[in-house]
C-alpha cells in the first residue's frame with residue numbers, strides 16, 4: 482500500500498493582503514521523486530519551506546509521515562528532513578567533515594564512530610574525494626560545495642529530502658553528473674524527494690512525478706510521460722512544448738515510449754516501455 486510522506490490539506494499562505502497560495506492540497510508518496518516547476522514567484526520555495534516549518538501556513542494542515550506538523554517540535558522536524566538549497570550554505574568556519582557531521586553529531590551525540598562512518602559513506606556517494614575532508618568551504622569549487630551540501634543534507638539518513646534549485650549555480654557538466662548522482666541515491670535509498678527546479682528538462686529527467694505550479698495553484702501533477710502526452714492546459718503545454726516535440730517525434734518513429742524515454746532521459750513507469 483502506498484504511504485503518504487507529505488500531505489497538504491487546504492493549505493493557504495498569505496502575507497497581509499497578498500495571497501501567495503490560495504488553497505493547496507496534494508500529497509507525496511513514499512519513494513516518489515517529485516520535481517516542482519513554475520514561474521518565478523509562484524510559491525515553490527514557500528511550499529517547500531512549509532514542509533519543514535521554516536514558514537508557517539496561514540490556514541490548512543500539513544502532515545509529514547502521517548503527523549500534523551503543528552504537533553511536532555519544529556527543530557526536531559527540521560533535523561529529520563534533509564534540506565539542500567542553491568549556492569553555498571555551508572558553515573564557513575567548519576571543515577567539509579564538520580559540515581557533513583553537523584546533524585549526525587546532534588542526533589547521535591555519543592556515537593562519534595557512527596558519525597565518522599556516515600561522513601565517509603556520503604562523501605563517497607556524492608563523489609567527493611576523501612582528501613577534501615579537512616578543507617574549508619572557501620577552498621572548494623562551486624560543484625564541490627554543492628556536493629558537500631547534498632552530503633550534509635543526507636548524512637542523517639532522512640526519509641525525506643527537500644531540494645530548492647540545488648544545482649542552479651553549477652556548470653552543465655557538473656549539473657548533469659549531480660543529476661545522475663541524485664537519481665542513483667534515490668534509486669538506492671528509496672528516499673522521498675521534493676525538488677524545486679527552473680529547468681523543465683531537469684524536472685522531466687529526475688521525476689517520478691512532476692508538480693507544475695502557477696500562482697500558488699497546481700496546474701498538473703503527474704508522471705513525466707503523462708504530462709508530455711496530455712498537458713492539462715495551455716500553461717503546461719507551453720512549458721513542455723519543446724520537450725514534447727522531441728519525445729513525440731521519436732515515439733512515433735518507434736511506436737513506443739522506450740526510445741523517446743531514453744532519448745529524453747525520462748524515467749518510464751513500469752510497463753510503459755512496452756506500450
Ligand SMILES: Nc1ncnc2c1ncn2[C@@H]1O[C@H](COP(=O)(O)OP(=O)(O)OP(=O)(O)O)[C@@H](O)[C@H]1O
Nearest residue numbers: 496499501519520521522523524525526527528679
Ligand atoms: N516574507 C515575505 N513577505 C511578503 N511576500 C513574500 C515573502 N516571502 C515571499 N514572498 C512572496 O511570495 C511569492 C512566492 O515566493 P516564493 O519564494 O515561494 O517563489 P518561488 O516560486 O520559489 O520563486 P523563484 O522561482 O523565483 O524562486 C513571491 O511573490 C514573493 O515575493
Ligand SMILES: [Mg+2]
Nearest residue numbers: 525526527645
Ligand atoms: Mg524559489
